[in-house]
Amino acid sequence: MRTLTVKPKPKQQVATERRVAPERQVVPRRRPPTKRRRAARRNLTAYGFLCAALFCFALFAWWPIVREVVLSFQQTNLVDEPSWVGLDNFRTVVNDPAFGEAWRNTFVFTLLALLCGYVVPFAVAVVLNELRHARAYLRFVVYLPVMLPPIVSVLLFRWFYDPGPGLFNQALDAVGLPTLAWLDSTSTALFSLVIVSTWMNLGAGVLIYLAALQNIPGELYEAAELDGAGILKRIRHVTIPQTRLILTLMLMLQIVATMQVFIEPYMLTGGGPENATVTVAYLMYQYAFVYGGNYGAGSALGLMLMLVLLAVAAVQLRLTREEK
């Protein structure tokens, strides 16, 4: 699940610029109620409109966050009352040999995905922005995989990766290169997952960068050109500074998104070979739903992941604030 931060659109739908009229003369048709009564009524109405949303958020967004913290210190089988176990869950999780591997894999995956899913789309967007033909087609195809349900992409690539008749090895074979074990080797498994993940999500990044690039005033390039800047220099001194804000934003979003990799190891490798593709999210799932319902340990791990993501978010806020 990847959300994109979208800023509000400029007010062009609504015609007219707003007239600020603090002291408008209103002709009341009946005695105005006192200020306080009116405020109370307005509040009541507002909360009437809000209550459904508050209900949904309270139970399905805010409560689980609190519950994650509580569960981290509890043991429960869902049937009897949960019992408090202090730091046991954290001990379990930290002492699990897969713990270090999961974090390492998650970080490596994030780094690789940043290379593939952050640098590449930007480069692609820069190229697309220069092209004057086939633009609609290129945009359409680059976004096509983003629309597919992830399970489709994952199962499709599982077939491509097949060491025998799979497309990738057959293609390598056809051009005389040595074939690879892809998912079946510790050295390539994680990278193979990154490829799938990138293929699925590249399009969103490309289109967002493209929009940002189109907002760069042409005069800046002209000025740079007059200063004798070559193409690479123009990219360095005009393109990148002009899109810095969105680049920072996307960097953080990418990190948050890749931290939660689950479906790729779940469907393609089962965390193997030799735990080479166990991610934190996958390990959480194992604790809670495979190892006989260890919800406490899963939550403890989830809490750690939450703290890491919050740290990332804090950095992001700070960076964007500096930009402003």
Add this chain to the structure above:
Amino acid sequence: MKPRNLAIVLTTGLALTATACGGDSSGSGGSGGVSITVACRPAKTAPKLRDAWDDDVATFEKAHPGVSVKSTDQQPCFDPKTFAAKLAGGQMETVFVVPVTNYGDVIAKRQAKDITASTGVVKNFGDIKQDVRGMVTKDGKVYGVPNVSYSVGLVYNRALFAKAGLDPDAPPRTWEEVRAAAKKIADLGDGYVGYGEYGGGNTGGWHFAQALFSRGGEMVTDGKAAFNSAEGKAVLHNLHDMRWKDDSVGSRVLIGWESLMQQMAAGKTGMMLGAPDVITDVTQKFQGKAADYGITGVPGGKASLAGGEAYMINPKASPSQTKAALQWIDFQFNTPGKGRFDFARGKANGEAVGVPNNDYMGDSPTGKAIAEGRKANAVLPVKNYEPYVDAAPGITPKPEPEKAQELYAVLDVAMSAVLTRESADVDKLLADAESKANSILARR
């Protein structure tokens, strides 16, 4: 309507719908009747089995007026993922199945009903083997009706054996012979795999345990990991050499339990560890040629991992529901010639009748009746399974270790390592696995 009234209406509407959607486990059928829900109706992918099941439900309802049976077909029938939540949420069927791995857990957490007083409803309960019954009994109380018991053997493709110049009637008895046979099959050429093995998804560790037992090793003794032993090393060394020296186990690290059976069915894999039900799946689910597959006792033959399952009753069931539930279990699963033992119908439906995949009744009268019925209606070459039946008495069945799934996950690492890395160091792998397993076993 005032806005807040609207809001109130809206939320009450939501509340009503939601409660209406909430699960409701126990219902009582129409007029004074009783209604039960039963798990394990065959999936839509097996239409004939499904129809047979539906017929059985109809027959059962006719024989027990006032009892109405509703079936669920969640696949897999026992899903560890949702088991606890289904119970907590009151959505567990009245009759549900539990694999032998989870008996202890389910009984300890009081997630199954104590049926000691009413086992008599299942007429042939006494004929079920003592040791099999012992597994669902705790402190003298019975918590379930065993339904399947099997032990792992070696499933092999007789046609490939013949093709590779091996004698299909003299299958391998030791791991050395397995290795030699696998090499011969792999030598048939590209795409042929002598011996198929898993390397992940917890199935790798599961097969490690099977191979370990067959050599006489132990997974856990006195709450400590015991697999870092001569037997454990032999298992991994053998697999490593087959993979890298003989190149006879293929190059895929399989993770799903179905993947190996699929390959087996495709007819290019020679052997795999598996219980007789593997043959049923290979021939029925994956359309393998029935005549090609045989099974023999596990190589090494010291001991074999025992598997099985039992039907248990929802602890929230009422006495009348419990009785109806046990009547259903009696009719559908424990009566020769009826329900799942209606071999004549199975034969007519093209089911793979004939696999000796269940000896939970042993040599009791019922067990004999079932075996005869199976033989009389066999569509599969029963002769192909004789080696397994002959070997069975000499092999000790062994239950799975405690915390099985977590131990299997640990051993997946070792299994996938020897299958994917030529440089894999067996001693180090097992030492690592041992310390990991000990930290798991040391936890409450």
Add this chain to the structure above:
Amino acid sequence: MPNTTDRRPAATRTIVSPLELRSRRGSRIYWALLTATVTVFTLVFVFPLYWMVTGAMKTGEEIARTPPTLFPESPDFSVFADAWELFDIGTLLRNTLFYAVGAWLFALAVDVSAAYALSKLRPMFGNAILAGMLATLMIPPIVVMIPAYITVTDVPILGWHLLNSPWAIWFPVAANGFNVFLLKRFFDSIPNELLEAAEIDGVPPWRVLWSIILPISRPILGVVSLFTVVLVFKDFVWPLLVLPDSEKMTLSVGLSQTAGAVTQNQIMAGLVIASIPMIIVFFLFQRSIMAGLTAGSLKG
């Protein structure tokens, strides 16, 4: 259509000046680059889909052949019918559509009323509530998967059991801070004069929302609707946990469960069928989706 500012005429200059482009060398490089880009994009993004469709039409023997055939020898369409049966796609598709449409209606109703209240009625603590809603964006759903799952199996206080119920999908989808934020920002841009006039005439707030605000908010409603529907269609982990019953499963989960038990060409056929709804949505609402992605000027 929101935000037309990025539809600038193609004549706007970019990194490379038109002059450079017109030079002989420049135009050569340009055409080479164009050809290369189109080729690579087609290979990387379209060819896999071609492989999926043609793979489905091959026989079980042909799909496993090495080297593979580029085009099925005797295209066989019956495999789609087989896959439909085996995966039980009819049920899965019906379920998924039901969840998606329900989520769309429910989330829109909940989020629009909330955004309206926060934007125009300005209750006490409104800002705190909005902050609380936005804070949930920092914590992705998978991180709180376990407590959320436990909540759904037994909702606190109310004691509802939502496992295998569509509400297990709808409630969490409606609790989407991003939607509320988008809608609120849009409503903020609607001048208050419009509403004040109505208020003086004694029009109740819900009529104001229904007859004045919603008609002008169509573009943003479109974006939010699409996001919600796409989200439900693409989600995997959550439905895997809360809708385990094969009669209630979503398409994605159903595919993953059965993929182990059918042949490779049947899997491909199932994937093709599963891709069609989203590709249709993409064709129909391409512009809205693209606009939604880049809604507004990104300069903050």
